[in-house]
Amino acid sequence: MSKNVLVLPGDGIGPEIVAEAVKVLEWVNDRFGLNIELNEGLVGGAAIDATGGPLPEATLNAARNADAILLGAVGGHKWDKLEMALRPEKGLLGLRSNLNLFANLRPAILYPQLAAASSLRPEIVSGLDILIVRELTGGIYFGEPRGIRTREDGVREGYNTYIYSEPEIERIAHVAFQAAQKRNKRLCSVDKANVLEVTVLWREVMTRVGAEYPDVELSHMYVDNAAMQLVRAPKQFDVMVTGNMFGDILSDCAAMLTGSIGMLPSASLNDQQQGMYEPIHGSAPDIAGQGIANPLATILSVAMMLRYSLQAAAAADAIEDAVSRVLDAGLRTADIMSEGARKVTTAEMGQAVLKAL
Amino acid sequence: MSKNVLVLPGDGIGPEIVAEAVKVLEWVNDRFGLNIELNEGLVGGAAIDATGGPLPEATLNAARNADAILLGAVGGHKWDKLEMALRPEKGLLGLRSNLNLFANLRPAILYPQLAAASSLRPEIVSGLDILIVRELTGGIYFGEPRGIRTREDGVREGYNTYIYSEPEIERIAHVAFQAAQKRNKRLCSVDKANVLEVTVLWREVMTRVGAEYPDVELSHMYVDNAAMQLVRAPKQFDVMVTGNMFGDILSDCAAMLTGSIGMLPSASLNDQQQGMYEPIHGSAPDIAGQGIANPLATILSVAMMLRYSLQAAAAADAIEDAVSRVLDAGLRTADIMSEGARKVTTAEMGQAVLKAL
Numbered sequence: 008m009s010k011n012v013l014v015l016p017g018d019g020i021g022p023e024i025v026a027e028a029v030k031v032l033e034w035v036n037d038r039f040g041l042n043i044e045l046n047e048g049l050v051g052g053a054a055i056d057a058t059g060g061p062l063p064e065a066t067l068n069a070a071r072n073a074d075a076i077l078l079g080a081v082g083g084h085k086w087d088k089l090e091m092a093l094r095p096e097k098g099l100l101g102l103r104s105n106l107n108l109f110a111n112l113r114p115a116i117l118y119p120q121l122a123a124a125s126s127l128r129p130e131i132v133s134g135l136d137i138l139i140v141r142e143l144t145g146g147i148y149f150g151e152p153r154g155i156r157t158r159e160d161g162v163r164e165g166y167n168t169y170i171y172s173e174p175e176i177e178r179i180a181h182v183a184f185q186a187a188q189k190r191n192k193r194l195c196s197v198d199k200a201n202v203l204e205v206t207v208l209w210r211e212v213m214t215r216v217g218a219e220y221p222d223v224e225l226s227h228m229y230v231d232n233a234a235m236q237l238v239r240a241p242k243q244f245d246v247m248v249t250g251n252m253f254g255d256i257l258s259d260c261a262a263m264l265t266g267s268i269g270m271l272p273s274a275s276l277n278d279q280q281q282g283m284y285e286p287i288h289g290s291a292p293d294i295a296g297q298g299i300a301n302p303l304a305t306i307l308s309v310a311m312m313l314r315y316s317l318q319a320a321a322a323a324d325a326i327e328d329a330v331s332r333v334l335d336a337g338l339r340t341a342d343i344m345s346e347g348a349r350k351v352t353t354a355e356m357g358q359a360v361l362k363a364l
Numbered sequence: 365m366s367k368n369v370l371v372l373p374g375d376g377i378g379p380e381i382v383a384e385a386v387k388v389l390e391w392v393n394d395r396f397g398l399n400i401e402l403n404e405g406l407v408g409g410a411a412i413d414a415t416g417g418p419l420p421e422a423t424l425n426a427a428r429n430a431d432a433i434l435l436g437a438v439g440g441h442k443w444d445k446l447e448m449a450l451r452p453e454k455g456l457l458g459l460r461s462n463l464n465l466f467a468n469l470r471p472a473i474l475y476p477q478l479a480a481a482s483s484l485r486p487e488i489v490s491g492l493d494i495l496i497v498r499e500l501t502g503g504i505y506f507g508e509p510r511g512i513r514t515r516e517d518g519v520r521e522g523y524n525t526y527i528y529s530e531p532e533i534e535r536i537a538h539v540a541f542q543a544a545q546k547r548n549k550r551l552c553s554v555d556k557a558n559v560l561e562v563t564v565l566w567r568e569v570m571t572r573v574g575a576e577y578p579d580v581e582l583s584h585m586y587v588d589n590a591a592m593q594l595v596r597a598p599k600q601f602d603v604m605v606t607g608n609m610f611g612d613i614l615s616d617c618a619a620m621l622t623g624s625i626g627m628l629p630s631a632s633l634n635d636q637q638q639g640m641y642e643p644i645h646g647s648a649p650d651i652a653g654q655g656i657a658n659p660l661a662t663i664l665s666v667a668m669m670l671r672y673s674l675q676a677a678a679a680a681d682a683i684e685d686a687v688s689r690v691l692d693a694g695l696r697t698a699d700i701m702s703e704g705a706r707k708v709t710t711a712e713m714g715q716a717v718l719k720a721l
């Protein structure tokens with residue numbers, strides 16, 4: 008039975024890095040006989056330019072029918088002036104929400120070869136390996152009511168709603184506890200339960216679900232402290248779980264601890280193992296089209312996709328191995344360049360991974 | 365005319381560190397003839413134990429009549445099981461809100477003597493000097509409706525409201541722009557305007573108010589990127605301004621970059637220069653009563669108080685000078701201890717500052 012992968016290059020450096028990742032995917036498809044069929048679609052700014060909206064019906068339908076989606080990145084200054092409902096980001100948010108991709112897995116791993124790229128002292132980050140589990144289809148990102156209104160006294164105000172139901176918290180809790188079971192069995196749930204009622208419920212549900220996972224050690228931390236602890240001593244964490252907004256902030260912070268966000272993939276899953284895979288970094292419009300972006304985060308997103316949605320763990324291993332060997336060989340794109348290494352372009356890096364395979 | 369200072373030691377290490385800061389305040393009061401009158405009050409867990417609530421009427425009245433408030437810290441595991449309205453934090457939040465202390469100034473400064481305490485590479489943080497201006501009486505901390513409810517279908521949900529009105533944004537914008545004018549004239553406003561409508565209004569108002577400050581260079585940054593940039597290259601920032609929740613997270617992250625949150629003071633001001641001054645760190649119940657906490661953040665909070673609320677800049681300078689000389693002399697409490705320095709207790713550190721004065 009063939010598997011269906013939808014490729015959405017998106018904006019900025021998206022098309023360049025996705026092109027390299029697709030070559031890698033095609034190679035393992037052949038080599039491992041995976042029977043994967045690739046289709047391409049429009050999303051974000053690219054879709055706005057072609058169709059007037061960030062998430063065309065055709066893309067959404069193709070996404071619904073795909074086993075997995077490989078996304079580059081969306082957004083750019085060009086579309087910054089559009090009203091929110093028409094912006095590139097809405098394409099991404101629409102995919103997450105329509106496909107119910109509630110579980111966002113964001114590893115923050117320091118590649119030993121790239122220790123020098125971190126802004127933190129080597130002893131603080133060497134060996135770093137955190138997994139952040141971010142709820143992705145709820146919370147303040149999607150809460151209603153929302154908008155900008157004029158009060159009766161003529162004063163304008165903007166408002167959003169931070170809301171979670173018990174079942175929403177339960178299902179992300181299970182994902183997080185199960186992820187912790189496969190790792191070092193420690194889960195830190197991040198909230199602001201000393202101020203926000205919605206996170207009082209979050210903490211209560213996490214604790215209750217935790218009783219089903221007696222082998223996992225659950226702790227709770229306020230979000231401000233979590234931001235501090237990530238900077239102070241990130242290796243204290245194994246798996247962290249948090250809501251959409253806090254997860255957005257903390258996962259970017261954690262990713263930056265490694266100094267190489269050009270290296271980090273992510274997965275967004277629903278409860279049928281359908282998933283969207285994308286690099287953690289953005290569309291970087293400032294360097295788009297120059298052929299200098301790092302394709303490794305996208306290539307590693309392909310590996311995640313093979314493992315989580317396409318049941319092809321051997322192919323995933325092969326890709327991760329190849330990336331590691333390319334780093335060992337001293338090849339670096341500009342973002343991870345350091346003294347003594349060999350600077351390569353996006354295409355050269357992609358080529359090197361293929362060769363290592 | 366005499367000035368009135370209300371001292372609220374609070375919980376955990378609060379009483380120990382405030383005791384040292386009060387000695388310093390009394391010394392400059394005498395020496396500079398400042399005519400300051402000190403009163404003491406209960407807040408937080410200490411108030412709960414004595415009166416049943418975290419913010420007794422007597423404390424609130426004394427606070428209203430004070431020119432400035434010196435606060436230690438509130439909270440501790442002992443009161444963790446209480447419902448939210450009765451917890452120590454509500455004492456702090458109630459003071460902020462009742463006194464309209466909307467402008468929270470949180471400097472993140474790296475003391476050159478303590479460069480080794482940072483978890484970041486020295487070249488990334490040496491000379492770091494950021495001011496975070498956090499809105500403190502609005503946003504999701506105080507937004508209504510809020511709570512935990514059971515929906516008609518029997519499902520429980522928690523909810524909070526993130527809300528800002530135009531005047532609320534305007535007044536914090538003015539504080540931030542004026543702070544930037546006194547520094548390096550660069551202001552970065554942090555929002556999530558690609559997702560949250562409330563911050564679309566925030567960005568719009570910041571931009572409009574910015575037109576009144578043509579000498580200040582205004583930029584905007586998404587909160588996830590801000591968290592990354594603080595870790596990657598914090599010296600790119602001069603003044604940052606943001607809402608209550610993002611400010612809570614980013615200011616703790618920024619403080620931790622210095623590695624010495626035991627050193628950092630903060631001010632919370634209303635529009636009559638009335639202010640509450642407190643260390644950035646918490647009540648640290650784990651080390652309370654051991655006499656090892658660092659009193660310098662509280663002593664430096666006294667300096668901020670003298671400068672902002674008591675018009676006694678010379679006394680403030682004297683304190684800051686004395687602290688710097690004590691650090692030069694190699695005295696360190698446990699939290700900032702490093703090889704070759706001399707480890708001192710809370711009281712010894714306070715004594716040393718007095719002697720340096």
Ligand SMILES: CC(C)[C@H](C(=O)O)[C@@H](O)C(=O)O
Nearest residue numbers: 082096099100255558559588
């Ligand atoms: C582009 C934006 C809407 C998105 C988010 O905030 O979720 C991005 O920052 C991310 O983390 O994937």
Ligand SMILES: CC(C)[C@H](C(=O)O)[C@@H](O)C(=O)O
Nearest residue numbers: 201202231439453456457612
């Ligand atoms: C104690 C808590 C309510 C408080 C806050 O979240 O504002 C604290 O974290 C702070 O930053 O002063």
